[in-house]
Amino acid sequence: MGSKTALYEKHQEMGAKLVDFGGWDMPIHYGSQVDEHHQVRNASGMFDVSHMTVVDVTGTDAKEYLRYLLANDVVKLQDKGKALYSGMLNDDGGVIDDLIVYLMTEPGVAGEWFRVVVNCATREKDLRWMADQTAGFDDVALTEQPDLAMIAIQGPDAITLSKQAIGESRTNLIEKLSVFQGVESEGWFIARTGYTGEDGLEIMLPEDEVADFWQALADQGVKPCGLGSRDTLRLEAGMNLYGSDMDETVSPLAANMGWTIAWEPQERTFVGREALEAQKEAGVTEKLVGLVMEARGVLRSHQKVIVEGVGEGEITSGTFSPTLGCSVAMARVPAATADQADVEIRGKRVPVRVVRPSFVRNGKKVFD
Amino acid sequence: MSNIPSELKYVASHEWIRVEGDGVVTIGITDHAQDLLGDVVFVELPEVDADVETGDESGVVESVKAASDIYAPLSGVVVEVNEELEDSPELVNSDPYGDGWFFKLKLSDASELESLLDAEGYTDLCESEA
Numbered sequence: 003m004g005s006k007t008a009l010y011e012k013h014q015e016m017g018a019k020l021v022d023f024g025g026w027d028m029p030i031h032y033g034s035q036v037d038e039h040h041q042v043r044n045a046s047g048m049f050d051v052s053h054m055t056v057v058d059v060t061g062t063d064a065k066e067y068l069r070y071l072l073a074n075d076v077v078k079l080q081d082k083g084k085a086l087y088s089g090m091l092n093d094d095g096g097v098i099d100d101l102i103v104y105l106m107t108e109p110g111v112a113g114e115w116f117r118v119v120v121n122c123a124t125r126e127k128d129l130r131w132m133a134d135q136t137a138g139f140d141d142v143a144l145t146e147q148p149d150l151a152m153i154a155i156q157g158p159d160a161i162t163l164s165k166q167a168i169g170e171s172r173t174n175l176i177e178k179l180s181v182f183q184g185v186e187s188e189g190w191f192i193a194r195t196g197y198t199g200e201d202g203l204e205i206m207l208p209e210d211e212v213a214d215f216w217q218a219l220a221d222q223g224v225k226p227c228g229l230g231s232r233d234t235l236r237l238e239a240g241m242n243l244y245g246s247d248m249d250e251t252v253s254p255l256a257a258n259m260g261w262t263i264a265w266e267p268q269e270r271t272f273v274g275r276e277a278l279e280a281q282k283e284a285g286v287t288e289k290l291v292g293l294v295m296e297a298r299g300v301l302r303s304h305q306k307v308i309v310e311g312v313g314e315g316e317i318t319s320g321t322f323s324p325t326l327g328c329s330v331a332m333a334r335v336p337a338a339t340a341d342q343a344d345v346e347i348r349g350k351r352v353p354v355r356v357v358r359p360s361f362v363r364n365g366k367k368v369f370d
Numbered sequence: 371m372s373n374i375p376s377e378l379k380y381v382a383s384h385e386w387i388r389v390e391g392d393g394v395v396t397i398g399i400t401d402h403a404q405d406l407l408g409d410v411v412f413v414e415l416p417e418v419d420a421d422v423e424t425g426d427e428s429g430v431v432e433s434v435k436a437a438s439d440i441y442a443p444l445s446g447v448v449v450e451v452n453e454e455l456e457d458s459p460e461l462v463n464s465d466p467y468g469d470g471w472f473f474k475l476k477l478s479d480a481s482e483l484e485s486l487l488d489a490e491g492y493t494d495l496c497e498s499e500a
């Protein structure tokens with residue numbers, strides 16, 4: 003028996019098929035993963051993501067600590083509630099985890115603090131690493147928030163229906179949110195973020211209020227969705243999955259995360275910087291690309307990718323894309339790979355197209 | 371609990387067999403099997419007129435989650451395949467014992483039917499795997 007979120011009874015009531023996910027009993031689907039996928043692309047769906055780990059970073063050194071801890075630079079956060087995606091690297095430049103950090107106050111004020119959301123499967127090593135890195139700072143405190151539940155409401159209708167479910171006082175707050183921004187409200191934190199490639203919200207709220215809110219969303223027509231469709235949605239959107247598309251042995255430069263590294267200002271020291279600079283100097287030998295297979299069949303992780311005259315790579319995540327009706331994948335391949343490759347599927351070589359690793363955004367195909 | 375019709379025969383690799391008479395049988399995968407696979411997105415079937423032996427790989431079911439081989443539960447010649455599955459693979463999920471059938475086989479040795487599991491035997495097998 004794994005850990006249970008505060009929505010466990012709701013999941014059972016709504017017919018979820020529950021599976022073990024990083025030690026948690028989580029819904030994989032409520033009947034059909036593909037239907038749930040389409041539901042999010044075409045209307046709205048909600049996911050229980052309460053298993054994710056929330057850590058608040060406070061103290062007068064909070065900002066300087068995060069500027070050292072993360073490859074992206076929290077100085078970019080110039081509005082209250084703004085969010086930043088970043089890798090947390092080790093000294094060799096490998097990815098310990100990817101995370102989102104929110105600025106919870108106005109920037110630069112006394113009492114400025116941040117909220118960090120990291121993956122559930124990496125919780126223990128993340129917390130240990132984050133604690134270790136506080137060593138050079140006098141005043142920084144890390145406080146995990148295990149009593150916060152989290153729901154992601156995603157899809158073109160997600161914000162409209164969430165406003166109808168949430169109550170008047172908070173409706174106004176949602177209307178003011180720009181993309182990648184959150185707002186606090188009496189113990190709730192409402193953010194316009196997600197992991198599906200659709201507009202929507204991620205809402206953290208006290209565990210004892212989450213079942214009622216989940217039901218209120220369902221009453222508005224938001225359909226419960228499992229982690230199965232969450233994976234096909236994020237893959238279509240070209241968003242990395244930690245542990246599959248990158249890990250501690252992989253550089254962000256070989257994981258399509260180069261855009262999350264803040265090289266400027268040059269005087270900022272962050273964990274992994276020296277290693278990354280050396281990699282850049284030497285030349286990065288691999289890259290993360292998207293694959294599209296027109297033939298019937300499904301690309302799966304760990305299948306071999308053969309690039310004629312260049313070398314070999316491996317699929318890191320693969321699936322059938324319900325939106326596109328064919329299979330897509332992310333793969334790590336030699337940097338010289340052009341626009342064609344073959345994938346070895348059960349002993350046969352099948353041709354695939356190589357594209358930028360992003361397939362669907364806001365319901366639409368995004369590659370040529 | 372999954373649906374296991376009493377009039378069908380079964381094999382341990384989760385295919386069902388319906389005896390149609392004239393030495394012809396219809397073959398598909400069980401409700402239990404489709405439930406384990408999740409949403410089916412492709413089905414690769416054998417060629418009509420292909421000779422198959424018991425236990426041969428005779429096709430592949432691909433779901434969102436995994437690829438799974440289909441094994442011939444009996445020996446014979448493929449006389450018909452379910453072409454509907456090419457455009458509507460989801461029939462395997464929605465109607466595994468009806469519109470989601472895979473192929474029909476003209477048996478080469480009808481005595482092989484005696485080795486199949488009945489519904490009770492298959493139920494016990496599923497429970498022991500659970």
